[in-house]
Structure formats: structure tokens, C-alpha cells
Amino acid sequence: xxxxDQVNKxxxxxxxxxxxxxxxxxxxxxxxxxxxxxxxxxxxxxxxxALERPTSGTxxxxxxxISHLRSALVPYLRRKFGLVFQDHKxxxxxxxxxxVALPLHINGITGSEAGKRVRAxxxxxxLLDKEKAMPITLSGGEQQRLAIARxxxxxxxxxxxxxxxxxxxxxxxxxxxxxxxxxQQVGVTVIIATHDVREIKPHAKVLKLDHGHxxxxxxxxxxxxTAA
Amino acid sequence: MKHWLNQHTQALGLVLxxxxxxxxxxxxxxxxxxxxxxxxxxxxxxxENLNRLAGSMQTDPQxxxxxxxxxxxxxxxxxxxxxxxxxxxxxHRFISKDTAWEQIQQDAETAAVSASLERNxxxxxxxxxxxxxxxxxxxxxxxxxQQWEGVELAQLDTSWIKRLNALLQLGKKGILVLVALLGIAxxxxxxxxxxxxxxxxxxxxxxxxxxxxxxxFIRRPFLYAGTIYGLGGGLVAWLLLIGIIRLFNLSIADLAxxxxxxxxxxxxxxxxxxxxxxxxxxxxxxxxxxAVNRSLSQLNYK
Numbered sequence: 001x002x003x004x005d006q007v008n009k010x011x012x013x014x015x016x017x018x019x020x021x022x023x024x025x026x027x028x029x030x031x032x033x034x035x036x037x038x039x040x041x042x043x044x045x046x047x048x049x050a051l052e053r054p055t056s057g058t059x060x061x062x063x064x065x066i067s068h069l070r071s072a073l074v075p076y077l078r079r080k081f082g083l084v085f086q087d088h089k090x091x092x093x094x095x096x097x098x099x100v101a102l103p104l105h106i107n108g109i110t111g112s113e114a115g116k117r118v119r120a121x122x123x124x125x126x127l128l129d130k131e132k133a134m135p136i137t138l139s140g141g142e143q144q145r146l147a148i149a150r151x152x153x154x155x156x157x158x159x160x161x162x163x164x165x166x167x168x169x170x171x172x173x174x175x176x177x178x179x180x181x182x183x184q185q186v187g188v189t190v191i192i193a194t195h196d197v198r199e200i201k202p203h204a205k206v207l208k209l210d211h212g213h214x215x216x217x218x219x220x221x222x223x224x225x226t227a228a
Numbered sequence: 229m230k231h232w233l234n235q236h237t238q239a240l241g242l243v244l245x246x247x248x249x250x251x252x253x254x255x256x257x258x259x260x261x262x263x264x265x266x267x268x269x270x271x272x273x274x275x276e277n278l279n280r281l282a283g284s285m286q287t288d289p290q291x292x293x294x295x296x297x298x299x300x301x302x303x304x305x306x307x308x309x310x311x312x313x314x315x316x317x318x319x320h321r322f323i324s325k326d327t328a329w330e331q332i333q334q335d336a337e338t339a340a341v342s343a344s345l346e347r348n349x350x351x352x353x354x355x356x357x358x359x360x361x362x363x364x365x366x367x368x369x370x371x372x373x374q375q376w377e378g379v380e381l382a383q384l385d386t387s388w389i390k391r392l393n394a395l396l397q398l399g400k401k402g403i404l405v406l407v408a409l410l411g412i413a414x415x416x417x418x419x420x421x422x423x424x425x426x427x428x429x430x431x432x433x434x435x436x437x438x439x440x441x442x443x444x445f446i447r448r449p450f451l452y453a454g455t456i457y458g459l460g461g462g463l464v465a466w467l468l469l470i471g472i473i474r475l476f477n478l479s480i481a482d483l484a485x486x487x488x489x490x491x492x493x494x495x496x497x498x499x500x501x502x503x504x505x506x507x508x509x510x511x512x513x514x515x516x517x518x519a520v521n522r523s524l525s526q527l528n529y530k
Contacts, residue, residue, distance in 0.1 A: 078440035
């Protein structure tokens with residue numbers, strides 16, 4: 001489903017963010033991307049979600065090489081992903097309902113169909129009673145759950161979360177992780193970047209990054225061999 | 229098709245909602261644009277009216293041919309024959325110095341002046357109506373007549389109309405320059421307003437872009453905003469223009485009455501109004517497009 005082959009990423013005027021990264025993610029997997037801060041976790045997620053282009057190497061999403069994807073087609077690819085950011089990236093000028101409805105509007109879905117799906121998403125994250133509330137009135141954990149509702153409202157096949165528990169205390173963090181696992185259980189591919197190794201489930205695949213290099217892989221023998 | 233329509237009504241609805249929320253700012257924007265545009269608009273209407281006035285007077289150009297004071301009857305008759313034979317002359321009328329003198333003496337207003345004169349100072353004169361209407365050809369005819377023996381002065385009566393026309397040409401050029409300059413100003417005003425709106429909605433644009441909004445999705449509400457500003461501004465300009473012309477006409481009516489004329493400035497044609505509004509809409513759209521594209525290019529996938 002997702003395949004990286006000797007991918008490099010260098011930001012202009014900066015160090016090499018990622019070097020010679022190769023791995024593969026199958027549909028429905030639960031994957032953690034770990035490493036110290038600045039190791040390249042966010043960059044890796046951005047390459048998967050087509051937010052950044054690799055400097056060299058190939059990134060295949062559903063057998064489509066996105067390194068050479070035309071800019072005009074990039075938005076359609078991004079819609080296949082549900083993105084959760086560390087800083088939520090919620091819009092504070094509108095209520096919870098409208099925040100979650102944004103991806104649907106982008107897809108041209110409005111009216112009662114949109115309303116049904118927004119409420120379903122809010123229900124999944126336990127915020128159905130907050131649909132009229134403004135995001136600023138929510139707690140940190142609730143805001144992150146709202147962000148997750150927005151990420152899943154268009155029913156993406158791949159859910160990508162960058163440090164989703166970074167700013168949360170342990171109780172909230174566990175709740176959020178529980179949510180992601182629940183989505184993985186119903187067949188969604190879930191990719192989570194985290195520096196907190198305690199969160200990692202034993203059956204999950206782990207990509208550990210160190211200064212832009214992929215150092216260890218757990219859970220996928222084939223890729224591990226090629227990496228070694 | 230339904231999807232496409234959905235996207236547009238959604239964008240338009242969003243823009244209208246935002247404008248209602250910032251009603252004062254929106255109305256101010258309309259007024260700024262309207263005032264900017266009413267200036268060249270008013271000038272245009274005035275020049276257009278003068279043009280029409282000049283046009284109606286230009287129909288019958290005439291050359292006044294004053295003979296030398298010492299020219300005798302036979303010279304006058306010879307000139308009359310030559311005029312008869314001339315292909316460019318449609319008609320001519322002879323007014324002898326005696327006839328002219330009599331007319332002046334009979335006229336109550338000029339009688340006092342003429343009474344103080346000892347003898348008739350007037351020359352014989354021909355009033356020539358040329359066959360041709362082109363200004364430069366009439367001028368050539370005038371020059372030719374001037375050379376004839378016994379002619380003191382061949383005067384083209386339309387010369388003041390020519391001067392007016394030249395002035396009107398200048399006026400039109402002035403309007404063109406003004407429209408061009410204000411058009412650029414308009415694009416900048418709109419561009420800047422849209423740029424500020426983009427800044428206040430930068431988060432929304434960024435997030436939308438991250439979760440898969442196309443450029444046209446992001447561009448659409450801003451283009452609608454620009455278009456609505458143009459529409460409002462154009463309509464305000466049009467209303468101002470009509471108001472200004474009416475105001476002018478109040479004074480012009482008084483003035484025209486003194487000249488025993490019913491002259492009025494004509495209100496601009498409906499096409500002119502539609503032109504103004506359409507032009508404004510186009511310029512605003514352009515201004516917004518440039519502004520949005522500049523911001524979008526900074527956010528694009530690299």
C-alpha cells in the first residue's frame with residue numbers, strides 16, 4: 001500500500017532530513033514512527049501524506065509514484081489520508097460541527113449527507129454533545145479528539161497522526177491511543193509518530209529513526225533484510 | 229454537474245455570510261470603488277454630451293468671403309461666376325455692402341453704433357456653402373478662395389468647432405488615461421483587500437490545503453468576494469454618476485434658459501452603465517485572482 005524506496009529528503013539550506021529510507025506498509029497495519037525529536041519523524045509522515053516531495057527516491061502510494069505526481073493531482077491524493085497534527089490545526093473561528101465538516105465541503109459534500117457523517121464522526125470520538133461548541137472551549141484532549149473526528153469524517157483508508165499525544169497528560173494520551181487502535185481494528189491503516197515508546201502496542205510495526213536514518217524495523221522481516 | 233453547482237453555491241454562501249458579518253467594511257469598499265470610478269464616468273458623460281453638441285452644429289460649415297473694400301461690382305460678379313463654376317461649392321449667397329449696411333442700421337441694437345459712423349465700413353461678402361464636409365478639404369477650399377483676386381478674407385466659420393473638437397479629443401484621451409490609472413488603482417485596492425482577507429483566513433487556507441483542497445476550491449470564495457466588490461462598486465459608481473448628472477442639469481437648465489435653449493446633459497445610456505459595472509467586475513476579479521494566486525504559490529506542494 002505504501003512503499004518507500006531509497007528515499008532522501010533535504011530541505012533547501014538545511015541538513016539532510018531523511019537518508020536512504022526504504023520500507024513497506026501493508027493495508028490495515030498499525031505502524032509507529034519513533035525517534036528523538038529532529039530525527040525526521042514529521043518529515044517521513046509528510047512524505048507519506050504528499051505534503052512534501054522527496055528529493056530523490058520513490059514513494060509509492062497504492063502503486064502510484066507520488067514523487068512525480070502533477071501538482072494539480074496532489075489534492076486528490078491527500079484526500080485519501082486522514083491527518084492528525086500535533087498542534088491540532090483546528091479552526092477557532094467556527095464551531096466543532098463546522099470544523100469536522102471542512103473535509104466534506106472540500107469533497108463537495110454538503111447538506112444532510114454531510115450532517116449525518118459529521119455527527120457519526122463526532123459520535124465516534126465522544127463529542128456528539130459538543131457539536132455547537134467552539135473548539136477553544138474544549139480541553140486539550142477534546143481538541144485532539146475533534147481533530148481525529150475531522151481526520152476520519154471522509155472515511156480515509158490511511159490515518160496519519162504526528163505526535164497526537166505530545167501535549168497531553170497520560171490519561172488523555174491513553175484515550176487518544178485507544179481511539180487510533182479502534183480505527184485500526186476496523187481495517188484502517190494507522191501510522192503514528194511518537195517519541196513515547198510506552199504507547200507502542202506489541203503487535204505493531206515500528207520504524208525507528210535516528211538523525212534521518214532508519215535504524216530498526218520491527219514486524220516486517222522482508223523490509224528489515226533489505227534495510228540491513 | 230450537481231457537485232459543481234454545490235461547490236459554487238457553497239462558496240458564494242460563505243462569502244455572503246462573511247460580508248453580512250462585516251457589513252460596514254463591505255459597504256465602505258463599495259463606496260471607495262464607486263467614488264473612484266464615478267470620476268472618469270462623469271467626465272465621460274460630459275465629453276460625450278459636448279461631442280454630441282459639437283456634432284449637431286457641424287452639419288453646415290460655411291466660408292464667409294469678404295471682398296476688398298475697393299472691389300467694384302464687376303469684381304464681385306466675376307467672383308460670383310467663379311463660385312458658380314467651382315465644383316466644391318454647393319451654394320453661395322451674395323450680400324452687398326449696401327444690403328449689409330441697411331441691415332445693421334435697421335437692427336435696433338447696432339443702430340446706435342452705425343449712426344456714429346460716417347460711411348459704410350462693410351465690404352461686399354459671399355457666404356459659401358461647400359459641397360464637401362471633410363474638415364481638411366474645406367480648409368483647402370478656404371485657402372484657395374483666399375488667393376482669389378479681390379478677396380480680402382476667406383473665413384471658415386467652423387474653426388471654433390474644430391478647436392472644440394480638438395479639445396474634446398484631448399478630453400477623451402484624458403479620460404482614457406484616467407480610466408487606465410484608476411483601473412490599475414482598482415486592481416491594487418481589490419488585490420490588497422483580498423490579500424488582507426487571505427491573511428486573516430490563512431489558517432483555514434493552510435488546513436484546507438493540507439487535507440486536500442484544490443487551488444480552485446480555495447480560490448473560489450475570494451474570487452466571488454472580488455466579483456461582489458466589483459458589482460457593488462460598479463453599481464455605486466453608476467448611481468453616483470446619475471446623481472451627479474442630475475445635479476449638473478439643475479444648473480444647466482438655468483443657464484440654458486438664459487440662452488433660450490432647452491439644453492440638458494443627457495443621462496448616460498444603459499449600455500454605459502452595464503459597461504461600467506461589467507468593467508469593474510472584471511477588474512476586481514482580476515485583482516482578486518492575482519492576490520489569491522500569489523498566496524497559493526507560497527503554499528504549493530514542493
